[in-house]
Amino acid sequence: MTLKLFHSPGTRSIRALWLLEEMGLPYELKSMEYNGAYFASDQYRSINPMGKVPALYDDGELVIESTAIMEYLLHRHGPSSLSVSSENPEYATYLQWLHMAESGMANYISVSFGQTYGKDPYKVSEQFDTYCRFQITKALEMLEIQLKDREYLLESGFSAADISLGYTLFFAQACTGTKFSETVGAYFNRLASRPAFQKALSDLPKQQSF
Ligand SMILES: N[C@@H](CCC(=O)N[C@@H](CS)C(=O)NCC(=O)O)C(=O)O
Numbered sequence: 001m002t003l004k005l006f007h008s009p010g011t012r013s014i015r016a017l018w019l020l021e022e023m024g025l026p027y028e029l030k031s032m033e034y035n036g037a038y039f040a041s042d043q044y045r046s047i048n049p050m051g052k053v054p055a056l057y058d059d060g061e062l063v064i065e066s067t068a069i070m071e072y073l074l075h076r077h078g079p080s081s082l083s084v085s086s087e088n089p090e091y092a093t094y095l096q097w098l099h100m101a102e103s104g105m106a107n108y109i110s111v112s113f114g115q116t117y118g119k120d121p122y123k124v125s126e127q128f129d130t131y132c133r134f135q136i137t138k139a140l141e142m143l144e145i146q147l148k149d150r151e152y153l154l155e156s157g158f159s160a161a162d163i164s165l166g167y168t169l170f171f172a173q174a175c176t177g178t179k180f181s182e183t184v185g186a187y188f189n190r191l192a193s194r195p196a197f198q199k200a201l202s203d204l205p206k207q208q209s210f
Helices: 013-023 036-040 066-076 091-117 126-146 160-176 182-192 195-200
Strands: 003-007 028-031 055-058 061-064
Touching: 003 013, 013 066, 013 160, 013 195, 055 066, 061 066, 066 091, 066 160, 091 126, 091 160, 126 182, 160 182, 182 195
Parallel strands: 003 028
Antiparallel strands: 003 055, 055 061
16 A cells, blocks of 8 residues: 555544545555644654644655645546646636635634634734734635635536535534634535535534544
8 A cells, every 4th residue: 555644533634544545546644633732752753844734754755734735646646527627628626725715714723722622822812813813814705706606616516626615615614613604614514514524424423622
């Protein structure tokens, strides 16, 4: 088996795990409880120098950053119908949401979460928290518009961009109690009912502590 995923329940490694399941690829799962001290240790940083999950090894080659891991799996282990080619008219929309789900949304959610529950160095000022919440609100408004005439982000249907964003919505709801509009809530429920998502979530403890 060449693919080995370092995962922690409830975290961004769900994106990689969900995609592996949707693509039907064989993989080895290294699932660890979320533990900041372990992630910061030399032992774990020899696996991922950033001390984070996910980390994917493919035949000894390391890839980090959940959305980069997604692109890596889709291209190196594709072709997959969940990816959109650069010739496709929906390519820009696809790529934009695949990455915005992390850089323009989950990153801000993490900061806000850190403000509420984190300790140094994850605790930020209330002012920065307000800024992050503002960014999240804007992104959810943009999502509302995107979904007004369709069931998934793309007119052509479910894609890897929905996996990337589906995790973000899960994170927002589970960790910051974000309330969704009817449209976004229905979209999230559609994603959450996918067997591959359920599988990726199956090791989630009842009381998750991040
Ligand atoms: N942008 C990165 C973020 C990764 C990340 O922050 N992962 C969290 C779990 S969701 C983590 O491992 N945090 C440990 C830490 O920052 O100490 C990605 O998308 O993979």
